[in-house]
Amino acid sequence: MRLILHKLKPYRLLVFLTLVLLFASAMFELYLPSLMSDIVNKGIGATNAAGEVVGDTGTIIRIGAYMLLTSLLVSLTDFGANYVAARSSMGFGRDLRGDVFRKVSSYSLHEVDKFGTSSLITRTTNDVGQVQMMLSFGLRMMVNMPLNLIGGIIMAVTKAPSLAWIVAIAMPLLALVVVLNIKVTTPLFKVMQTKLDTLNRVLREKLSGMRVIRAFNNVDRERKRFDDANYDLTETSLKAMHRMTLMQPLNMLIFNGAALAVLWFGGWRAAEGNISAGDLMAFTQYLMQILMSVMMASMMFTMIPRAMVSINRIGAVLEENPSIDDPAKPISPSEKIHGKVTFDHVTFRYPGAENAVLEDITFTADPGETVAIIGSTGSGKSTLINLIPRFYDVAEGSVKVDGVDVRDMRKNDLRGRIGYIPQKALLFTGSISENIRYGKPDATDEEVRDAARIAQALDFIEAMPEGFDSMLAQDATNVSGGQKQRISIARALVRRPEIYIFDDSFSALDFKTDAALREALRPVSRESTVLIVAQRVSTVMSADRILVLDEGKLVGIGKHSELMESCQVYREIVASQLKEEDIA
Amino acid sequence: MNGNNTPPKGFDPKNMPKNLDPKKAPKGFDPKNIPQGAPAVLRDKKGNPIVVQSKYAQKPGARRPMRRGGPPGRPGMPGEKAKDFKGSLKRSIVYIGKFKWALLLVAVLCVLSSIANIFSPRVQGLAINVIDRAFRTGTLDTAALLRWILVLGAIYVASSLFSFIQQWTAIGVSQRLVRTMRSDVDAKLSKLPLKYFDQNTHGEILSRVTNDIDNVSNTLQQSMTQIISSVITLVGVLAMMLTISWILTLVVLCITPFYILVVYVIAPKSQRYFVGQQAALGDINGHVEEMFTGHKIVQAYGREDESIEEFDEINDRYYTYSVSAQFISGMIMPISRMLGNTGYVLVCVIGGMLVSNGMLPGIGEIQSFTQYVRQFNQPIQQTSSIANTLQSTIASAERIFEILDQVEEPADIPNAITIERPQGAVKFEHVRFGYTEDNVLMEDMSIDVHPGETIAIVGPTGAGKTTLVNLLMRFYDVNGSRTVTVDGSSYPVSGGEVKINGTVYKVKDGAVNIAGRSYPVEGGGITVDGVDIRDMPRSNLRSMFGMVLQDTWLFRGSIRDNIAYGRPDATDEQIVAASRAARADHFIRTLPDGYNTEINEEASNISQGQRQLLTIARAFLADPEILILDEATSSVDTRTEVLIQTAMNELMKNRTSFVIAHRLSTIRGADLILVMNHGTIVEQGTHESLLAANGFYADLWQSQFTAAHISEEDQERM
Structure with missing residues (x-):
């Protein structure tokens, strides 16, 4: 809540204005039924000296003019309130959304891992939306509800004190019914939602497994699975909705019962001369206003917990600070060295984890060298190279690029030297050339083309109807996995970086493309350092140096032939991929 | 006694917000009303027009929320028009025909409760007159008051009862209709050829089964009764008013054109801004999703600032649109209230004069009229949304019918030949095939596979190796007969x-x-044991085949159920034996619940390699004569890879095997190698003959070594 108040600060004037306007509007509104009863009492019901009803047209018109004026004021204040409320709540939402986005953009991978990408997406979109909605709804409610409630009660009691007890009974009764209704149906609707999820899941599984299902002749079984889920969902929906329908006559009973009571008891009071027909009409109107407010209030209170959850989720994001930031006094590496990577007794563990992912890793990669890293899943290959662009910080030891500890460099300075190609090609919505230019915004068409050529992407790009201007859909669903990977490689190549980092980027490519790509890469990377993480032995064999990782430890380092002699783990990996029979 | 802002006497539960979802659009906004393709011209601070256009253009079904009552990113975009409105409407009516009696009941009850609601203000007015007289004379006509109160009470009870039964029935009908529709669509899906699923995205199909069907049912449950009650109320109230006073009726009618103006001028205007708002919101979601998913890339390439800049631009656009949308749509309420109040005042003023002149019996009549002003104009406000709702409902129905109209897979022929003891001999005889007529992939392909032989299929990625699977399993039929x-x-x-x-x-x-x-x-075809596969029942053909593909398919359920998928009646012993043979038994037993471990949806609780072992176990248990295997084991760690290879070799023993081969040992040892490129078979033969031919295969084979430089020496060491 403090967070909300803080973020609302720039809008305090608008919010204040909203409250004032809403207050005015509610007051005018409350005045209307009273005026109406005046028309009836003093105008229509005006009596002459003999006590006969003659009506007083002048009074009727005068009060009628008042009423029109009042309702005009209601509308005008409503307009105003509506406008400032929209400005402040939407503006607040925009600012909050922007803050969350900025914050997440500054996160290191560590914080992203902590929250999870999908959770961060939900927090930035849905949760902010929830809070924004609550604000625009809540502002109105905060003013209207108590005013209508309290004002309504005061007015009702003054109009007809002898009937006030009807309000006293109907009000709590209605609140009880509404809350009960929500209490009973909400869990049912939750169950309904999970059943709906189940049905969708069954259908999704069915669509993705269509071939397997048919291959195993299980069409009928799947039909039954769907029908069961379908039946289950229908039964639950029926139950939930019927339950809700059951509650509605109760609401109506209270509203209508109260109205009938007013007529009956009002009749008696009228006969005693305590209440006029006009007052009775006004009273009924206030009564309805009160009951509506009670209903809205009961609903509102069930909404608040949900909004609070969103506020807390957003708060958590905003309060988390990135663990990796630019140093206070950044050092720029000397201009003479280009692409030297040094690991000096590096140990890394994820925060809170007991075991280190990497332990005491030391090696150097010099410009012009190709260093490959191999090891089984979980051996720490990807973690190792993630330390170079400073996606994570080491726990002990240091990682140096061009002789400077990466923690002493400005992040952009460091990352500007690196061409990073992730395992899973991540492309963005936009044209192919835009995607390649992501690596170097000011690249010429020639440079883009050249990068695509080296990445073995030129052929398929040119085969596309619009060539480099072809648009990639979201998640690049319109190109194949291998093609995506080649675009992603071109994106790194266009930078002509000092350091290339291939994080298992070749596994989506077939042998032939893989080989051709590495062949084409050779002249380009002559002056650069190339780090390759790979699963395939054939990919790493030709490297100048191979690092063999096993459970976070460096168990072998050297050329292929040297490792075949000295490193047991390496031999095992090679053996598993090239079976003995292949030699025969 | 009623007037401006209070609920009408017969408090209508339909007006009560049913779903307290705060994500719901603000009041006055019905996403169904958004006209399509009407870009609002909005100007930013610099006065440049902002065009409503989504960068993250929604691919059908891709981004639609898959939930009931979701936010306005609704089925088939708001206000989508049906292609053939009349035809689809007729068909929808026929489709819901089986519920005609229940629907008739709903309609009748709806009429009755609307009529009851029309009478209640009149009776109230009469009661007020009694009270007014009591106030003036000091004596209460108890009998008269009691009579009116009893009548009013009866009307209330009847109206509640009618609307209660009506809603109860409507819910029952619509839910059962949804169930029937889903079931019909599902039944249809199971009969459609694979081609349909390859050509339509899953998201698109899912969206039709969930969102579109929901849309139809919601209309049936709510809008239908809304239409009926609107019409009845309009006519009934008019009649009622005329019986009381034609002068006051004229007064009320004077207000009506203004209502129509508000509804048809302001509402569509605001909806344009809502379209812009929705598009901007879609862009925000798209951008956030993309940037957060690509966080690592954004950082690696130092593009955080650009990303924030773009976000701010979209965020501002969203703000501008939503403020306008909120403001304009927010105007509707005060204006119609203002109109309501004006009508109310006019009724009071003119009614008051009429009473004074003795042209109206009493103030009770005025009271009745103040309520009729409201009741009469409310349906007018509703008509604007009804037309749009109907349009989008019929569009939804049409999309459902589109599925139901798809051509089904040809049924098994009546005199189909069942092979009792399959041997596993497979023959391709002059097979001609293409996914489309003008793109023939196989012109005249013939191969002869004897039982127990291994056929290796090799080629670059994306060479269309699944085509062979599609043909063998009869997911697609060869061309010609x-x-x-x-x-x-x-x-x-x-x-x-x-x-x-x-x-x-x-x-x-x-x-x-x-x-x-x-x-x-x-003419050509594929035969198994001498029988054309088109002459067999599909179930018989498919039971001879076992598939282990790289894209492993597991469903949510226990490991046991997943293995027994091909043979639901398998005993525990058989399942364990199959797992042993598949080298999966060991890892299954290391899991917390062993064979009862639940595999979750993404199967993220077991590794990719383990998933593959499970599908091998599944194939073992099914014990087929012919195998289709995909050897690729990328992203599998070394140890598991060895297990998979051993298990696959074991599985291939004594079975005819079609192997999408990645391993040298399989390729070399194969009885026949099919070399595929660009979806078609470019070469076939044994390893030696293909090397000798020095063609595509030889090239492919060599490429594995050029970069790797495996020396003879290395190989000896292994």
Whole structure:
């Protein structure tokens, strides 16, 4: 809540204005039924000296003019309130959304891992939306509800004190019914939602497994699975909705019962001369206003917990600070060295984890060298190279690029030297050339083309109807996995970086493309350092140096032939991929 | 006594917000009302027009929320128009025909409760008159008051009861209709050829089954009664008012045009801004999703600032649109209230004068009229949304019918031949195939596979190796059919028989013997054990095959159920034996619940390699004669890879195997190698013959070594 108040600060004037306007509007509104009863009492019901009803047209018109004026004021204040409320709540939402986005953009991978990408997406979109909605709804409610409630009660009691007890009974009764209704149906609707999820899941599984299902002749079984889920969902929906329908006559009973009571008891009071027909009409109107407010209030209170959850989720994001930031006094590496990577007794563990992912890793990669890293899943290959662009910080030891500890460099300075190609090609919505230019915004068409050529992407790009201007859909669903990977490689190549980092980027490519790509890469990377993480032995064999990782430890380092002699783990990996029979 | 802002006497539960979802659009906004393709011209601070256009253009079904009552990113975009409104409407009516009696009941009850609601203000007015007299005379006509109160009470009870039963029934009908529709669509899906699923995205199909069906049912549940009650109320209230006073009726009618103006001028205007708002919101979501998913790349390439800049631009656009949308749509309420109040005042003023002149019996009549002003104008406000709702509902129904109209997979032929003891001999005879007629992938392909042989399929990624699977399993049928030409006319061969002029002749050794003359069977096809696969029941054909593909498919359920998928009646012993053979038993037993471990949806609780072992176990248990294997083991760690290889070798023993091969040992040892490129088979032969041919295969083979430089020395060490 403090967070909300803080973020609302720039809008305090608008919010204040909203409250004032809403207050005015509610007051005018409350005045209307009273005026109406005046028309009836003093105008229509005006009596002459003999006590006969003659009506007083002048009074009727005068009060009628008042009423029109009042309702005009209601509308005008409503307009105003509506406008400032929209400005402040939407503006607040925009600012909050922007803050969350900025914050997440500054996160290191560590914080992203902590929250999870999908959770961060939900927090930035849905949760902010929830809070924004609550604000625009809540502002109105905060003013209207108590005013209508309290004002309504005061007015009702003054109009007809002898009937006030009807309000006293109907009000709590209605609140009880509404809350009960929500209490009973909400869990049912939750169950309904999970059943709906189940049905969708069954259908999704069915669509993705269509071939397997048919291959195993299980069409009928799947039909039954769907029908069961379908039946289950229908039964639950029926139950939930019927339950809700059951509650509605109760609401109506209270509203209508109260109205009938007013007529009956009002009749008696009228006969005693305590209440006029006009007052009775006004009273009924206030009564309805009160009951509506009670209903809205009961609903509102069930909404608040949900909004609070969103506020807390957003708060958590905003309060988390990135663990990796630019140093206070950044050092720029000397201009003479280009692409030297040094690991000096590096140990890394994820925060809170007991075991280190990497332990005491030391090696150097010099410009012009190709260093490959191999090891089984979980051996720490990807973690190792993630330390170079400073996606994570080491726990002990240091990682140096061009002789400077990466923690002493400005992040952009460091990352500007690196061409990073992730395992899973991540492309963005936009044209192919835009995607390649992501690596170097000011690249010429020639440079883009050249990068695509080296990445073995030129052929398929040119085969596309619009060539480099072809648009990639979201998640690049319109190109194949291998093609995506080649675009992603071109994106790194266009930078002509000092350091290339291939994080298992070749596994989506077939042998032939893989080989051709590495062949084409050779002249380009002559002056650069190339780090390759790979699963395939054939990919790493030709490297100048191979690092063999096993459970976070460096168990072998050297050329292929040297490792075949000295490193047991390496031999095992090679053996598993090239079976003995292949030699025969 | 009623007037401006209070609920009408017969408090209508339908007006009560049913779903307290705060994500719901603000009041006055019905996403169904958004006209399509009407970009609002909005200007930013610099006065440049902002065009409503989504960068993250919604691919059908891709981004639609898959939930009930979701935010306005609704089925088939708001206000989508049906292609053939009349036809689809007629069909929808026929479709819901089986509920006609229940629907009739709903309609009748709706009429009754609307009528009851029309009478209640009149009776209230009469009661007020009694009270007014009591106030003036000091004596209460108890009998009269009691009478009116009883009548009013009866009306209330009747109206509640009618609307209660009506809603209860409507819910029942719509839910059952949804169930029937879903079931019909599902039944249809199970009969559609694979082609349909390859051509339509899953998201698109899912969206039709969930969102579109929901849309139809919601209309049935709510909008239908809304239409009926609107019409009844409009007519009934008008009649009622005329019986009380034609002058006051005229007064009320004077207000109506203004209502219409508000509804048809302001509402559409605000909806344009809502379209812009929705598009901007879609862009925000798209951008956030993309940037957060690509966080690592954004950082690696130092593009955080650009990303924030773009976000701010979209965020500002969203703000500008939503403020306008909120403001304009927010105007509707105060304006119509203002109109309501004006009508109310006019009724009071003119009514008051009429009472004074004795042209109206009493103030009770005025009271009735103040309520009729409201009741009469409310349906007018609703009509604008009804038309749009109907449009989008019919569009939804049309999309559902589109599925139901798809051409089904041809049924098994009546005289289908079942092979009792399959051997696993597979023959391709002059097969011609293409996914479309103008893109033929196989022109005239023939291969002859004897039982127990291994066929390796090699080629670059994306070479269309699944095509072979599709043909073997009859997910797709080969082009053309087998025929026999007798005396210049050709007769189709089906089920090993050909019918010529009423006489059935058996096909023997690829020919038909008619009156001592032998006519050869022409055209191609695939045979298993000598029988054309089109002549077999699909279930018989498919039970001979086992598939282990790289794209492992597991469903949510226990490991046991997943393994037993091909043989639901398998005993525990058989399941364990199959797992042992598949080298999966060990890892299964290390899991917390062993064979009862639940595999979750993404199967993220077991590794990719383990998933593959499970599908191998599944194949072992099914014990097929013919195998289709995908050897690729990328992203599998070394140890598991060894297990998978051993298990696969074990599985291939004594079975005819089609292997999408990645391993040198398999390729070399294969009895036949099919080399595929660009979806078609470019070469076939044994390893030696293909190397000797020095073609595509030889090239492919060499490429594995050029970069790797495996020396003889290395190989000896292994």
